[in-house]
Amino acid sequence: MKLKYFSAPYLVWMVVFIVVPLLMIGFFAFTNEDGQFTMKYISDVGQYANIFVRSIWLSLIATAICLVIAYPVAFILSRMEKHKQGTMLMIVMLPMWMNFLLRTYAWMTLLGNNGIINHLLGMVGLGPFKLINTSGAVVLGMVYNYLPFMILPLYSVMEKIDNSMFEAAEDLGCSYFQTLFRVIVPLSVPGITSGITMVFVPAISTFIISRMLGGGSNLLIGDLIEMQFLGNAYNPHLGAAISLVLMVIILVIMTVMNQFDPDDQVLM
Amino acid sequence: MENIVSLKNIIVEFEDGEQILKNISLDIKDKEFVTFLGPSGCGKTTTLRIIAGFLEPKSGDVIFDGKRINDVPPHKRNVNTVFQRYALFPHLNVYENIAFGLRVKKVPEKEIVRRVGEMLELVNLMGYEKRTVNRLSGGQQQRVAIARALVNHPKVLLLDEPLGALDLKLRKEMQIELRKIQQELELTFVYVTHDQEEALTMSDSIVVMNNGSIQQIGSPTDIYNEPVNAFVADFIGESNILNGSMLRDCLVEFNGRQFECVDKGFGKNETVDVVIRPEDVKIVPAASAKLTGIVESVVFKGVHYEMIIDGVDHKWTVHSTKAEAAGTMVGLAFDPFDIHIMKKSEE
Numbered sequence: 001m002k003l004k005y006f007s008a009p010y011l012v013w014m015v016v017f018i019v020v021p022l023l024m025i026g027f028f029a030f031t032n033e034d035g036q037f038t039m040k041y042i043s044d045v046g047q048y049a050n051i052f053v054r055s056i057w058l059s060l061i062a063t064a065i066c067l068v069i070a071y072p073v074a075f076i077l078s079r080m081e082k083h084k085q086g087t088m089l090m091i092v093m094l095p096m097w098m099n100f101l102l103r104t105y106a107w108m109t110l111l112g113n114n115g116i117i118n119h120l121l122g123m124v125g126l127g128p129f130k131l132i133n134t135s136g137a138v139v140l141g142m143v144y145n146y147l148p149f150m151i152l153p154l155y156s157v158m159e160k161i162d163n164s165m166f167e168a169a170e171d172l173g174c175s176y177f178q179t180l181f182r183v184i185v186p187l188s189v190p191g192i193t194s195g196i197t198m199v200f201v202p203a204i205s206t207f208i209i210s211r212m213l214g215g216g217s218n219l220l221i222g223d224l225i226e227m228q229f230l231g232n233a234y235n236p237h238l239g240a241a242i243s244l245v246l247m248v249i250i251l252v253i254m255t256v257m258n259q260f261d262p263d264d265q266v267l268m
Numbered sequence: 269m270e271n272i273v274s275l276k277n278i279i280v281e282f283e284d285g286e287q288i289l290k291n292i293s294l295d296i297k298d299k300e301f302v303t304f305l306g307p308s309g310c311g312k313t314t315t316l317r318i319i320a321g322f323l324e325p326k327s328g329d330v331i332f333d334g335k336r337i338n339d340v341p342p343h344k345r346n347v348n349t350v351f352q353r354y355a356l357f358p359h360l361n362v363y364e365n366i367a368f369g370l371r372v373k374k375v376p377e378k379e380i381v382r383r384v385g386e387m388l389e390l391v392n393l394m395g396y397e398k399r400t401v402n403r404l405s406g407g408q409q410q411r412v413a414i415a416r417a418l419v420n421h422p423k424v425l426l427l428d429e430p431l432g433a434l435d436l437k438l439r440k441e442m443q444i445e446l447r448k449i450q451q452e453l454e455l456t457f458v459y460v461t462h463d464q465e466e467a468l469t470m471s472d473s474i475v476v477m478n479n480g481s482i483q484q485i486g487s488p489t490d491i492y493n494e495p496v497n498a499f500v501a502d503f504i505g506e507s508n509i510l511n512g513s514m515l516r517d518c519l520v521e522f523n524g525r526q527f528e529c530v531d532k533g534f535g536k537n538e539t540v541d542v543v544i545r546p547e548d549v550k551i552v553p554a555a556s557a558k559l560t561g562i563v564e565s566v567v568f569k570g571v572h573y574e575m576i577i578d579g580v581d582h583k584w585t586v587h588s589t590k591a592e593a594a595g596t597m598v599g600l601a602f603d604p605f606d607i608h609i610m611k612k613s614e615e
Contacts, residue, residue, distance in 0.1 A: 164355035167322055170342045171349045172369035172420065178343075182372065186359040 028240035041241035048224055048242065055221040056249070058135055059203035062142035066150040066199045067192065069143070074154035074191070075184070078161070089155070096148050104141055104212050111137055111213065133215025141209035142199075149198040157191030158184070193261045201250055221246050271331075272298040272424060272456050273319055278328035280314055280480075288314050289325070290480040296424075296458060301450050303459045303467040306477035307503070312460045313352075315477070316426050319458060321345050333423065348417035349426040353433070354409045356401040362412055363388075363397035369420040387415035390449065407438045414449070424456040431466065443469050464504050468492065476500050497610050498541035505545065510582050512542035512609070520609055523581050525558045527602065531609035541610040546574070546587040548606035557599020563592045 032038045077088050095103060110116050111131040121127040131137060161184065169179040207222030214220070221242065228239025273296040280289040289311045296302050304312035317323040318330060321342035330338050337345060348369070356365050364371075366387050370380045388394050391411035401409060410430060417425055427446075431439045447470050450457045461467055467474050468488040476483040476491060476499075484496045495501035498509045512522035514534040520527055522542045534540060554560045561579035573591040577584040577598065584600060592598055 162353075162355070164351055164353060165357070167320075167342070167349070168351060168355035168357070169368075170322075171320060171347075172416070173343045173372040175341075175343055178372060182368075183357060183359075187357075189359075 025240045025243055028237050029244045030241075032237060041235075041237045042245070044238055045241050045245045048221075051219055051221055051224055052245075052249070054135070054218070055204050058139055058218075058220070059142065059200055062139045062146065062203050063150075063196055063200045065139065065143050066147050067195065070147060070150035070154055070195065071188075071192075074151050074158055077151075077155050078158035085159070092148055092151050095144075100145065101208065103145065104209055107137070107141055107144065108132060108212055111140075132213060133217065135214065135218050137213040138210050138218050138220070141213045142203045142206065145209065146199040146203055149202070150195040153194040153198060154188060154191040157188050161187050190261055193257050196257060197254060200253070204250065205246065270298050271295040272333060273458070274329075274331040275315070275318070276329040276331065278315070278318060278325045278330070280311075280318070280323065281326050288480050289318075292328075292480075292482055294475060294482060294485060296456060297473075299454050299456055301447065301457045301459065301470055301472045303461060303471040303474045304477060305461060305464060305467040305474050305503070306483075307462055310477040311480040312462075312475075312477050313428055316349075316428055316458060316460050319424070320347055320349050320426050346422055347424040347426055348420050348422040349428065350410075350413045350417050350430045352428045352430070354413040354430075356409055356412055356416070358400070358402055360401070361397065362393060362399050362401060362404070365401055365412055366415045366419050368416060373420075383419050384415075387419045390418070391415045406433050407442065410434065410442065414446070418449070418453070418455075422455070424458060425450075427457060427459045429460055429462070431461075439466070446470065468504070476503065478503070495543065495608070495610070498543060498612075501541075501543040501608065501610065506585055506587075508544045508546065508549065508582065508584055510542045510544075512540050514538045514540055514609065518604075520607065523559055523579065527558070527607055528604040529607040529609055530605050531607075534609065534611075539612060541612055543608040543610060544602055544606060546585040547572070548602060549584060549586045549588075550601045550603075551586065551588060551590070551592060552599040552601045554597045554599040557601055559600040560597055561600060563594050563596050563598060566591050566594055 029041060030037055030039070032040065073092070077085060077092070080088060108115075112118070113128055113130070113132065115132070117131060118128040121129065165183055165187070166179055169183045170176075174182060204220075205222045205225075207220060207226045210218050210220040210223055225239050225242050225246075227233045228235045228242065275292055275294050278289050278292045279287065281287050292311070292315060304315055306312050314323060318325055319332075321337070321340060324338065329336050332340075332345065332347075357368065360368065363384060366384045367380050370383060375383075388397065391414055393408065393411055393415065396404070396408065401412060404412065410433075413430070430446075431442050434442060443466060446457070446459075449455075459467075459470065468491075471488055473485065473487055474491050475485050478499050484491060484500045486494070491500065492504055495504060498507075501507045502509055510522045512520050514531075514537065515521055515526065516536060517532040517534075518529055520529050520531075520540070520542060559579055561577035561584060564576040564578045564583070567574045568591075569587075572587045572589050575584075575586045575588065575592065577586055577600065579600065586600075
């Protein structure tokens with residue numbers, strides 16, 4: 001019974017820093033400057049439907065690319081000899097040790113019109129191509145920054161799959177690829193769903209990546225929210241309303257994801 | 269009966285050159301229950317994995333049904349395996365686990381229903397179709413593993429210590445059940461175990477292995493009554509093993525005394541292993557005995573008492589239905605045909 005009191009600090013923490021802010025967001029979203037109830041800002045969110053669609057679309061593409069790249073990487077990693085896995089895992093994590101801004105900034109210089117890539121292409125008589133300030137650059141930035149978040153959960157699930165699973169499947173008539181699709185993929189579903197969550201959620205609400213790599217024409221929800229609080233458009237009520245809608249969209253998408261996970265272990 | 273599996277001069281090595289199987293050859297007859305028996309690390313599981321195809325020998329031939337199958341991958345071999353820890357698929361329920369092999373082979377749905385049904389009946393798991401395998405007891409998982417393998421109608425079923433994780437009572441039941449299944453379906457079973465009693469109970473023939481080589485192949489009675497060397501004698505049941513020397517045909521000396529025996533054909537004064545089963549040692553009055561000893565301990569084992577008797581050069585293990593009090597001086601005697609003389613093994 002005494003143990004209950006130890007949880008008190010966490011309870012206080014959660015109330016002060018999670019529940020109260022959420023309530024405040026809700027309050028701001030449904031009130032105007034004078035503190036009176038209004039649906040105005042919630043309905044105003046509709047004006048930005050195109051930005052919502054673009055955000056969802058670009059983060060979905062980035063998540064899909066992450067999954068396609070991370071799956072084989074995580075699989076190969078998980079089948080390596082144990083002592084090599086640690087080293088390889090560190091290499092995967094290495095970019096995360098560098099500051100997020102700096103990493104993204106580096107891509108600006110790489111992708112710029114006079115950047116390194118165009119420079120190199122120019123030497124063989126190609127280009128210059130418009131690389132920076134495109135939606136492709138935004139997706140690239142998302143994939144680059146969030147890839148480890150896809151690899152890690154996949155790896156941790158796959159690493160627990162015993163080698164006897166491969167032998168059992170082979171024994172029962174599966175070729176190597178049949179084994180992958182009939183046994184390994186189904187067994188790694190929890191890793192897939194949490195990987196998708198861990199990439200999609202930060203990707204859909206990012207604003208730095210789109211700001212730095214997307215230019216003015218690839219505004220995302222994150223940018224929109226930021227402008228309402230810190231930018232010229234200062235309007236915390238609209239910002240709160242957009243945040244609230246975004247949260248609902250993420251919740252809906254995650255609930256749908258939950259249906260694919262047999263263990264209901266999706267991180268939310 | 270024809271040979272279904274033959275191994276010819278199989279050698280398996282670790283990367284560092286250590287040999288796991290040292291030139292093994294053996295024939296497995298069709299419809300036979302064969303057991304590979306030996307202590308852990310003797311190479312019995314390795315031999316099984318070679319038949320299954322998970323391991324390729326460094327040299328030697330694996331013959332299956334008259335054809336060399338060294339290069340045939342496991343999924344194309346007509347054998348199925350029951351794995352040591354069952355290796356059931358946790359994402360599938362009982363029914364789908366059993367149906368797995370048939371689905372891979374694209375067997376029509378109607379036939380899958382029929383064959384899985386047959387298997388559920390065979391292993392007594394009707395009504396468990398929808399259960400996830402994680403919610404089954406060890407014995408039930410075992411049955412699913414057997415059904416999952418047998419549903420494919422393999423010519424040979426390989427079982428890798430399948431009962432090791434079960435408790436004694438369940439293990440005994442499963443032993444009898446497995447034997448029954450094997451006889452009903454008229455299949456070849458190749459069974460790996462380190463439990464000599466299990467091997468004696470179930471097998472038509474036993475392959476005793478040690479240190480990567482075969483020690484003896486024979487029926488359970490042969491192996492028990494006529495072990496070819498001290499290792500087999502010791503591994504199959506308990507034994508008193510003594511150093512002795514053959515004075516001439518039918519006369520052996522050990523513990524400084526001479527005894528009549530029935531073995532012939534050894535060199536004069538050749539040193540040999542003398543093996544006497546604990547149940548063949550007779551306790552006689554000390555005064556009239558060639559060998560004497562002091563009873564060190566008495567343990568009740570159910571059917572018999574196990575006594576440790578401290579003789580001059582050897583501590584005797586003796587099984588008798590009558591107990592002698594600890595500390596008593598007793599005499600030991602043997603019938604000539606109970607004294608087994610064996611050539612010294614090279615190791």
